[in-house]
Amino acid sequence: MSVHRLTLGDVLDEHRRGRPRGTAVVDGDVRLTHPELGDRVDRLAVALMAAGVGPGERVLWLGQNSFRVLELLLAAGRLGAVFCPANWRQSADELAHVLTDLTPKVVVWEESEAVEKARGQVPLNARWVRSGEEYESFLTGDGRALPGVVSAEVDDAAPVLALYTAAFDGRPNAALLSHAALVAHSMALLHVRQMEDGFTFLACGPLFHVGTMMFTLATFQLGGTLVFTPAYEPVEVCRLIDAEKCTQAFLFGPMIDGLVQANAGGAYDLSSLRFVSHSPEWDAMITVDDSPWCASKMGGYGQTEVGGMLTFLGLGMGGAGYAGRPSPLVHVRLLDADGTEVAPGEVGEICARGHSLFSGYWNRPELNEAKSRGGWHHTGDLGRREPDGTLTFIGPKLRMIKSANENIYPAEVERALKSHPAVADAAVIGVPDERFGQSPKAVVVLAEGASATAEDVIEHVRGEIASYKKPREVEFTDAIPKRGYTPDYDALDERFGGGAYPGA
Incomplete structure (x- = not known):
């Protein structure tokens, strides 16, 4: 065993010794200290091992937020x-793709029609719990x-977390993050957010999203308290902030507006929340935080493949x-198509390497080779x-x-869209949306002799992919302008009102 190793399990074991009375997780009626969490993780690791889970095997969670997500991550890491x-x-259909692609040994699931249907579509030699x-x-x-310590000789460079993202070709890919990468990203986030002893994070955003997961893991790294709620619900979020004295939560504009409305009468004390300034009403309810992370309004650039954040506006406030x-733990270059660094003021692809970067995509050797060419991760x-x-x-x-x-994507x-029998061709653009920044608009060519309404098309997409991805508008046209084999998105934007893309 290397003396330089630091896995998520090592972090847990240190908290068991160093914080024996500290609350690790809160989830409804469940309250666990670090030693209690550690004992459950050890039992779970034994159960997973008995179900055939070993090095490199996959464990899948199909459900809403739960403390069990953290337990499963730590047990798999063991x-x-x-x-x-x-x-x-x-x-x-999307869940069936995940099952087929990931081929997990164990699936822990919450009952839903989509999961039941996906399970029936994919014959899988897995233990369903x-x-x-x-x-x-x-x-x-x-x-x-119970063994005293349940662990193989786990290298901290081994992947431990897979998050689906980057649907470059119409299907998402699972980005693999190692123990070492997660620890490194947590340490960088701890620094910029200025997280201190007693930090309490409310995981009210989705744990399949790197934005919630990165704060969950940074809080775990620090030995703070993690409060889980199944999903964002404004009144319940207000209640939990008040009851558990949460320091931070996964929130952005519309979610904050929902909390302001839910707490308009001042029924809940939200002053423990040290968060970003948003509106006079919100600022009066919370404690406006002056850490670089909050003072910069959580600015920066990131993606799942870099563990969350690659750059922080808090490290360059006042800059251009x-x-x-x-x-501090990564190296960034802006490269042209030939892999040469471009001069300041010129546009290039954001490329990076360093301790918090991912280990590649699961089962995508060609994509991995392309994305890591020249020894740099090419972010796209x-x-x-x-x-x-x-x-x-x-x-x-x-x-x-x-x-x-x-x-x-x-x-x-x-x-x-193209799986609809009446659709011959289609393209999707983003149009400005006052509430959400952007919303998807479909531009559709109908097959000869076929007919369909906008509502028909939208409902079809809702049945194929997650509802939030469906177009909110549909425009019918005779042909999709192309650049080679791909849609000419600039021409579509100009004609159909596209805009407000990230970074624009």
Whole structure:
């Protein structure tokens, strides 16, 4: 065993010794200290091992937020395995893709029509464990003895977390993040957010999203308290902030507005929340935080593949570039198509390497080779180095729509559109949306002799992919302008009102 190793399990074991009375997780009636969490993780690791999970095998979670997500991640990490919390809002077809692609040994799931349907579509040699009583029985097992430490010789460079993202070709890919990468990103975030002892994070955003997961893991790294709630619900979020004295939560504009409305009468004390200034009403309810992270309004540039944030505006406040400067644990270059660094003021692809970067995509050797060419991770996004050294994010090389806090890839929506029997061709653009920043609009060519309404098309897409990805508008046209084999998105934007893309 290397003396330089630091896995997530090592972090947990240190908290068991150093914080024996500290509360690790809160979830409804469940309250666990660090030693209690550690004992459950050890039992779960034994149960997973008995179910055939070993180094490199995958464990899948299909459900809403739960403390069990953290338990499964840590238990899989004990065994050198990989844990994936999948997007529970996906359609049955999308979930079937995840099952087929990931081929997990164990699936822990919450009951839903989409999961039931996906399970029926994919013959999988896996142990299915329903969350709740069945999970607790699975964890308890047959009374087998608990080992003092359940672990193989796990290298901290081994992948431990898989998050689906980057649907470049219409299907998402699972980005693999190692123990070492997660620890490194947590340390950078701890520094910029100025997280201190007693930090309490409310995981009210989706744990399949790197934005929620990165704060969950940074809080875990610090030995703080994690409060879980199944999903964002304004009144319940207000109650939990008050009851648990939460320091931070996963929130952005519309979610904050919902909390202001829910707490208009002042029923809940939200002053423990040290957060970003947003509006006079919000600022009066909370404690406006002056850390670099909050003072910069959580600015910067990131993606799942870099563990969350690659750059922080908090490290370059007052600079010309509104993405700030890189995390202290990464190295960033702006490269042209030949792999040559471009001069300050010129646009190039944002490329990076360093401790917090991912280990590649699961089962995508060709994509991995392309994305890591020349020894750099090629993000697929464009940026510019300003004269003062700060960075500006320009936008994706492959166009992406940002609706609220969700990334929507046109190729994925277009694939769903083209599966409609009346659709001959389709393209998707992003149009400005006052509430969500952008919303997807479909431009559709109907097959000869076929007919369909906008409502027909939208409902079809809703059945194929997650509802938030469906177009909110449909325009019918005679032909999709092309550049080679791909849609001419600039021409479509000009004709149909596209705009407000990330970085624009």
